[in-house]
Amino acid sequence: MRSTSDHSRRDVIKRAAALGLVAVPAMSTLAACASSATGGDKVEKGEKSAANPLGVNGSAPLDVVIFDGGFGDQYAKDAQAVYRKKFPGAEVKHAATQKIQSVLQPRFNGGTPPDLIDNSGAEQMDLGVLVGKDQLTDLTPLLDAPSYDDPDKKVRDTLRPGVAEMGQFDGDPVHVLYYAYNVHGVWYSKTALDRLDAEYPQTWDDMLALCAKAKKKGIAGWTYAGKNPYYLSFSLFPFMAKIGGRQVLDAIDNLEPDAWRDPAVRSALEAYYELQRKGYVLNGTPGLSHIESQTAWTEGKALFIPNGSWVENESKATTPDDFELRVAAPSGLDGSDKMPAGTLWAAGGEPFIVPAKAKNPDGGMELLRTMLGEQSSKNFTRQVSSLTSYDGGTEGLSLPPGLTSAVDALDKAGDNIVNPRIKDWYVALWKEKVGGGLGEMMAGRITPAEAVKKIQAYTDEAANDDSVKHYQHQ
């Protein structure tokens, strides 16, 4: 009584079962790419001149891959138009993708990477690995070249503080140039604070008092991206630095054995834990994605959210017109803080790299130089309401409220800008382990003391793990 259809059904199941084993073959088709390495031949260098300080070969093609995320790729196309005007003979190949690693991994393995990459987004390639495997061009010639607008100034001198250093992984060479410039901190709505008759709190006692006041009105004090609890560090890390000085964060970056046991770290964690204990964190926050938490915040369910300057663009759709978005540096703990008010985490974003095996590395660097000129930088800020690493370029632009407050916060911070490197040096440690520990604490499942112990154990583990490259603050 067996019918033919019976057979084919079973076949389907068998085939599907075979498909279920994808994990291994998928890895190995990827592996297959590794065996086909061929050397990349560089294009001939062009004539160096005042107008062409990097000696770009004006007739050589240029191959650019841009991450097409929150910032889009129009700004890069505009900069390429400027480049092409200068080198009419150059053919510029532009590609935009969200899948940086999937698109570029085979090209790196095959030895034919593009000339300039915006290595950003969820599929960002690990910069530490790329540097460690000598896959990136040293960008020092670019930094030492005259700037696009002023031949008497080096590109290096037109950058915002800390940007060039961020591109250093090991010693002097600069392998990465961050194009966007993000201000991290505590984000809030001025309108919401006005309704409570409050100013942004300067000390932690004020913060707790304000949260208590908000709670009476049924508004939570804080929310955060509970699914990505590493967002907490955007306000927590500068808070630690403000309490105990820069070296607190340096110790964390250097994976020191007592980094997390520092009293400043402990105080900062206890301060945040108090928010949780007193019920000032929006209910259910540990289960929210970053978008959900931002939406709860723009809907006025919570006053404060730790985030970065991309949040203004990202939460645009749900932000009311009269929201008056603001960013502030973390409140201090008390009068004995080591760093002054305004201490802020600001750092480069959108890491641009020129692969070591690129055919036209000079062209890649020249395009970056163009992008770091005032015209292109202004264009970027106008298009995506975010700052670039070019210091300045906001004059004459009408900036949205959040970005305006970010510029003010930078002014106020002056030299007191911190830049924890754990974020780029040890991505897994920062995002998953430190973030996970902080998340557990803010969900009320572990105490600050337990969080310290847990995160320090993870830190020690990372310090002893020889499969990741270790870096030190210079």
Place this chain on the structure above:
Amino acid sequence: MHHGKYRFIAGFLAGPLALYTVFVIWPFLQAVYYSFTDWTGLSPDFAFTGLRNYERLLDDEVFWKSFQHSVLLVVLVPLVTIALALFFAFMLNVGGRRRRGAAVTGVRGSAFYKIVYFFPQVLSIAIVALLFQFAYNPGNGAINAGLRAVGLDSVQPDWLGDPDYALWSVMAVLVWCTVGFFVVLFSAGMSSIPLDFYEAALLDGASRVTTFFRITLPLLWDTVQSGWIYMGILALGAEAFAVVQIMTVGANGGGPDYSTTVLPLYVYVKAFRDGQAAYATTIGVALLVVTLAFAAVVMRLGRRERLEY
């Protein structure tokens, strides 16, 4: 007459066999090969490191957590899914009240239920995971809203944000979205069981439960066994990866506090975030071993005399 038979057969087999070797066997071997190197996935050069990756695996806490969760998934998810699917399929095909002119029939409206059950199957797993992500939202998600609607205001679990619930929430989604497929599969199997058997049982006064265990299940055993393996592989591989990666807490899913991480997710994270492709293939090999072991166990346990009808 039989002259050249083997040459004839070999001629037909050579092509498929070659394709199979190039696209299935060879990649498997390559994956194993790369697990003995320190290849990053971001540069063409690598060196041999012998068993280093495997030694590292033994000490890797996150790997063992992923391993445990994968094993839990492969045991529980097929069990629940197949039990539910068998129950539903039985009700839809055999379990109905006796009506005039038909010895065996499903419950009223079974054609409609069949469509309802199958519906999740036509949705991409990514969409299912996204939908449930919204449903599990602790503040305004459908599930907690439902609890509030029936007066359970005090029971508002943070489904995906709480390590005690997260893995169970993920399993529920896996069951929800695959059960329909098995309902249809088992329905097809049941409809090929001769009606005379049921009629005879009914005449003997057998209850529905007896009918199920004495007639339906034994005659459906082959299908159940294949389904079991298929479901187990889904729970070990692609489906589990998608729901965990999209729904759960953590930079790449897998949280809170590694409470939902599974082997395929760990492969992905090591290969595509940490630039450790060789180590990822090592985990992939471990996943392969688990999958084969699972299939072997099910085949072994499920071995029965084949019933011809």
